[in-house]
Amino acid sequence: MILLNVVRRNLKVFFKDKGFFISALISPMILLVLYATFLANVYKESYMSALPEGFTISESLINGTVVGQLISSLLAVCCVTIAFCSNLLMITDKASGSIGDFTVSPVKRSTIAAGYYLASAASTLIVTLSALTVGLLYLSTQGWYMSFTDVLFVIGDVILLTLFGTALSSCIHFFLSTNGQASAVGTIVSAGYGFFCGAYMPISSFGSGLQRFLTFLPGTYGTSLLKNHMMNGVFREMEASGYPAEVLKGIRDSIDCNLYFFDAKVPLWVMAAVLIGSVVGFTGLFVLFHVLAKRHIKKQ
DSSP, X not given: OHHHHHHHHXXXXXHHOHHHHHHHHHHHHHHHHHIIIIXXXXXXXXXXHTSOTTOOOOHXXXXXXXXXXXXXXXXXHHHXXXXXHHTHHHHHHHHHTHHHHHXXXXXXXXXXXXXXXXXXXXXXXXXXHHHHHHHHHHHHHHOOOOOHHHHHHHHHHHHHHHHHHHHHHHHHHTTOOSHHHHHXXXXXXXXXXXXXXXXXXOGGGSOHHHHHHHTTSHHHHHHHHHHHHHSHHHHHXXXXXXXXXXXXXXXXXXXXXXOEETTEEOOHHHHHHHHHHXXXXXXXXXXXXXXXXXXXXXXX
């Protein structure tokens, strides 16, 4: 009951603060416009380059492929960057001194930490699932080939990536104490994460050394999972239309649906396992930080 009250308080503060809420909600919409404006042609060229010369394809299938890649890339970035935004409440409470009201109360420090974590995950999920809904509506106007199972898998991917973003941001924000520090970290994450996870540009377009480095990062596998499930229907349609196996492989390789770890193709279940393991690992680190901090306070 105490934990529920802490979570409810954090959610109320988050949605009451128009700066937190609007910036988190409007970011996916801005990114969708920017992606569609500037990256759609890049994705289309990457896709078309994998096709044999003279190979014809329907406009609907092209649009379904490009928009599916755009939306999956958008969600891969937003699930993490919005988590950093929603988790700013932890820093704001430290900067304003509100955290002191919790620590002098009978509420356990572990309950406070869990309250921040769960509230951040919940608020981020509200925004990311809203962004997913808008994205699917946009996809339906361009070229819809997804099945109900594909949609369920995409929802699962969004939830997993949101938990990953929440766990990662919780670990990093634990060491921050001012809004300036949080803003600096948020700027770095917003600017760089999309490149490192293969959302802005497919990692297949990078050099071999950088490609191998990026396969050690869990965000890369989250992005590829989303792309595979978002575009699974497109690939089924291509296969049914008689696309040669080598053409389909070339397309999958060019847009990172196929990932290779030192030349070995990574199965989808391994991508999911890496992402789940990362969520558990970062969450465990967050708990460990609080345990060590509690012991340090007791020694003092």
